[in-house]
Amino acid sequence: MNTPIILACAFVAFLLAPAFFGIFAKGKPDGAHRLLTVASVEKEYLKHMQREGKCAVIYIGFFYESLIARPGSDALFEGLSFAEKEVLDMARSLNASAAKVDGNNFILCADLNVSSAKPMCARLISDCDGNSKIAGVCLGVFLSEEMNTSFKCAAGYAKKAARFAKSKNIGFQICTADTLAEIIQNETIESNIETFIDKNYFYPLFQPVVDAKSKEVVGCEALARLAGTDKSFALPHQFLDAVKKENLNKKFDIHIFKKCCEWQAGLSDRSKIVACNFSRITFATPNMANELIQIAKDMHVLPETITLEITDALDGFDFGVMQENVDTLKRAGFKIWLDDFGKGHIALKELSDLLPDVIGIDRSLLYAADTEQGRAVFESAVHMAKKMKAKVLCVGIETMAQAKIAESAGCDLLQGYFFFKPMSADALRDLLQPEKSQKKD
Numbered sequence: 001m002n003t004p005i006i007l008a009c010a011f012v013a014f015l016l017a018p019a020f021f022g023i024f025a026k027g028k029p030d031g032a033h034r035l036l037t038v039a040s041v042e043k044e045y046l047k048h049m050q051r052e053g054k055c056a057v058i059y060i061g062f063f064y065e066s067l068i069a070r071p072g073s074d075a076l077f078e079g080l081s082f083a084e085k086e087v088l089d090m091a092r093s094l095n096a097s098a099a100k101v102d103g104n105n106f107i108l109c110a111d112l113n114v115s116s117a118k119p120m121c122a123r124l125i126s127d128c129d130g131n132s133k134i135a136g137v138c139l140g141v142f143l144s145e146e147m148n149t150s151f152k153c154a155a156g157y158a159k160k161a162a163r164f165a166k167s168k169n170i171g172f173q174i175c176t177a178d179t180l181a182e183i184i185q186n187e188t189i190e191s192n193i194e195t196f197i198d199k200n201y202f203y204p205l206f207q208p209v210v211d212a213k214s215k216e217v218v219g220c221e222a223l224a225r226l227a228g229t230d231k232s233f234a235l236p237h238q239f240l241d242a243v244k245k246e247n248l249n250k251k252f253d254i255h256i257f258k259k260c261c262e263w264q265a266g267l268s269d270r271s272k273i274v275a276c277n278f279s280r281i282t283f284a285t286p287n288m289a290n291e292l293i294q295i296a297k298d299m300h301v302l303p304e305t306i307t308l309e310i311t312d313a314l315d316g317f318d319f320g321v322m323q324e325n326v327d328t329l330k331r332a333g334f335k336i337w338l339d340d341f342g343k344g345h346i347a348l349k350e351l352s353d354l355l356p357d358v359i360g361i362d363r364s365l366l367y368a369a370d371t372e373q374g375r376a377v378f379e380s381a382v383h384m385a386k387k388m389k390a391k392v393l394c395v396g397i398e399t400m401a402q403a404k405i406a407e408s409a410g411c412d413l414l415q416g417y418f419f420f421k422p423m424s425a426d427a428l429r430d431l432l433q434p435e436k437s438q439k440k441d
Contacts, residue, residue, distance in 0.1 A: 033431040035087070035088065035098055036097055038101060038107060041097045041107055041108065041151075044096075045144075045154065046151065048111060049149075053145070053147060054111075054112050054144060055111070056143050057144060057151070057155055058117075058139060058158060059106075059162045060106045060162070061137065061138050062105075062128075062134055063134070063136040063138075082134055084106075086127055086128065087100075090108065090124060091108055094112070095110075097110075107155055112143070113141065113143065117174050121141065122140045124137065124139065125137060133220070137171075140175075141172065141174040141175070142175055157175065158243070160187060161174070162172040164187070167190070189238055193246050194246065194248055196226060196239070202226055202259075203224075203259065204223060204259045204425070205222075205225055206263070206274070206422060206423055206424075208416070208419065208423075208427045208431065209221060211413065211414075217316070217414065217420075217432060219272050219307070220274055221260065222256060222276050222277070223275075226239045243322050248287050249282045250288070253277070254291070256277070257278075258299070261295060261296055262299065263425050265300055265301050265430070267430070270302060272305070273307050275306075275307040275308075275309045275358075277309045278308055278310055278311065279312050280312055280322060283310055284317035284330065285321070289328035290414060291348055292308070292334070293329070303334045304334075306334055307336070307358060308329060308334055308336055309339055309360075310336065311338065311340070314344040323353055331397060335357040336356045336357050336358070336419070337359075338351065338356035338360065341359050341362060341381060342362040342377075343364065352388075355389075356390050358390065358392075359388065359389055359390045359392055359393065361381055361382060361385065361393065361394050361395070366378060369405050378405065383409075383410070386410060391412040391413055392413070394406035394409075396414075397414055397417070397418045398417050398418050399418055400418065
C-alpha cells in the first residue's frame with residue numbers, strides 16, 4: 001500500500017475515533033458520574049475534612065411500597081433505575097461522590113452548607129413527587145464540621161436525620177452537631193416509649209380552670225409530662241407523636257387516667273373536678289368505658305369528679321364504638337369534654353350525637369378575636385356551643401383583654417397563663433386549701 005493511501009486511512013481513522021470510542025464508553029462515566037463503593041465515598045469525605053475542615057454527608061432513602069414491585073419485576077427495576085439516575089444527577093451537579101448503601105438507600109458527600117443544601121434536597125423531592133416509579137423519598141444531611149468526626153459517625157447521623165424526616169413526613173432534615181440532639185432524642189423516645197410508661201416516667205402537671213364569674217378555681221386539667229433527670233426530658237409533642245406512632249394510645253391514656261384518679265382521691269374537697277385527656281383512638285376501643293369505670297371504683301373516686309377530655313382529630317376510628325363508650329361513661333356519672341371546637345375537624349354531628357358536658361373553644365379563635373371579624377367568629381362559636389346546653393370553656397387566655405373578650409362572649413369557664421400556669425400536684429393541693437384561695441380581678 002502506497003504512502004498516500006496509508007495517510008488517507010489514518011486521517012479517516014483519526015476523524016472516526018471520538019465517535020468509535022464514545023459508543024463503547026457510553027454508560028461508563030467517570031468518578032462523580034457513576035456510583036462508587038461506600039469506601040470510596042469515605043475517602044472523599046476524609047479528603048474534604050482534611051482540606052476544608054468540613055463536609056456534608058447526605059443519606060437518601062427511596063420507597064417503593066406503592067408499587068407492585070416484586071423482585072425481578074419491571075416496576076421494581078424501573079424504580080431502582082430512576083432512583084440511581086436521580087442520585088447520579090445530584091452527584092453530577094454537586095461534583096460529588098455517591099454510593100449505594102443497599103437496595104434503596106444511597107450516600108453522598110459534598111461541599112454544602114445549610115443554605116445550599118435546602119434547595120438541593122427540595123429539588124430531589126420535587127423530581128420524585130408524583131412519579132409512579134417512586135412512592136417517596138427522604139433525605140438526611142449532616143454537616144460535619146469537627147475533624148474528629150469519623151465518616152461512620154457522620155453517615156450514622158445523616159441516616160438518623162433521614163429517618164427523622166420520614167417519621168415527621170417533612171421530606172428532608174438538615175442538622176449539625178449542635179442541632180442533632182432533638183433527632184437523637186426523638187429516636188430514643190420512640191424506641192423506649194413503652195418502657196417509659198411501664199417504669200412510671202410520666203407524671204401530670206395540673207392547670208387550674210376558673211369560673212368566669214366568680215374567678216374561683218373549679219377544677220383543673222391534667223397535662224402529661226415525661227420526666228428526665230432534670231424534669232424536662234421531652235416536649236409533649238415529641239412523646240405524644242411517639243405514643244401514636246407506636247399504637248400505645250390506650251395504654252398511655254389509662255396510665256395518665258390512673259394518675260388523675262390518684263390525685264382526686266387525695267383531695268379533701270371532692271367538689272373540684274379534674275379533666276384527663278383521651279385520644280379518640282382510645283375512646284373508640286371496645287369496652288374502654290367499663291375499664292375506666294372499674295379503675296375509678298377500685299381507686300375510690302366518684303365518676304362525677306372526673307371529666308374525660310376527647311382530644312385530637314385522628315382518622316380511622318370507629319365513631320359508633322366511641323359513641324357507645326361515651327354513653328356508658330355518662331350514665332356512670334363521668335362528664336365529657338370535647339376539645340378544640342372551631343378548629344375545623346370537630347363535626348357538628350359529634351356535638352349533636354355525643355352531647356358533651358363541656359365544649360372547649362379552640363384558642364386560635366380567641367387569638368383572632370382582636371379584630372372585628374375575628375371577634376364575630378369567636379362569639380358565634382361560643383353561641384353555638386351554648387346552644388348545645390354545654391358549659392363553654394375558653395383556653396389559652398394570656399391577657400386581661402382576652403379574658404374580657406371570653407367573659408363578654410358568654411364563656412362559663414376560663415383557663416390560661418393569665419390565671420394560672422400548669423403546676424405540680426402538691427402546688428395545686430395547696431392552692432385549693434380554703435384559706436389559700438386566690439382570685440384574679
